[in-house]
């Protein structure tokens with residue numbers, strides 16, 4: 001599990017390293033707060049995203065299911081600052097098995113709450129849905145703004161990165177991909 005003592009020591013060292021006084025009134029509880037916050041933001045390291053997808057229902061809907069505009073916050077593993085945006089999850093069930101709609105969003109949260117890069121987050125989501133639900137196909141679209149590109153470095157606030165991952169029948173079926181893109185816009 002997350003080592004809160006070590007996190008607190010590390011945050012105190014960062015404050016010292018930037019020339020702050022970690023014992024001053026405003027900062028004295030900061031190491032504890034940040035340790036707790038990292039515990040939340042990286043909780044996905046200790047969860048198996050496919051666990052959420054064990055909730056399934058027998059429903060003979062073998063056509064598109066799309067949950068779009070799922071907001072998420074993740075942490076860029078290169079700079080440890082947030083990247084955030086929307087995930088859109090589409091799948092076509094097979095064998096009369098669908099999962100709970102909220103479980104798609106829960107899976108997004110688990111995968112987002114790790115040190116991440118957007119490409120791996122997108123791919124992990126697609127692979128998790130494919131393995132856990134064994135649907136006819138999955139299409140995942142993630143659109144995000146990276147704070148490491150907005151508030152520092154190249155400083156391009158508003159620039160969006162869009163990544164997709166398709167599996168199963170979506171790989172062959174351009175019309176099905178176009179239908180999802182059309183519904184997402």
Ligand SMILES: Nc1nc2c(ncn2[C@@H]2O[C@H](COP(=O)(O)OP(=O)(O)OP(=O)(O)O)[C@@H](O)[C@H]2O)c(=O)[nH]1
Nearest residue numbers: 076077078083116117118119146148149152153154
């Ligand atoms: N592919 C990919 N790159 C990312 C992601 N998040 C951040 N990056 C990039 O990671 C790269 C790290 O580049 P480096 O040259 O090692 O670090 P840097 O000197 O801080 O780079 P700048 O951001 O250009 O100032 C940057 O280009 C970031 O934009 C991500 O999710 N996916």
Ligand SMILES: [Zn+2]
Nearest residue numbers: 076078079148
């Ligand atoms: Zn970054």
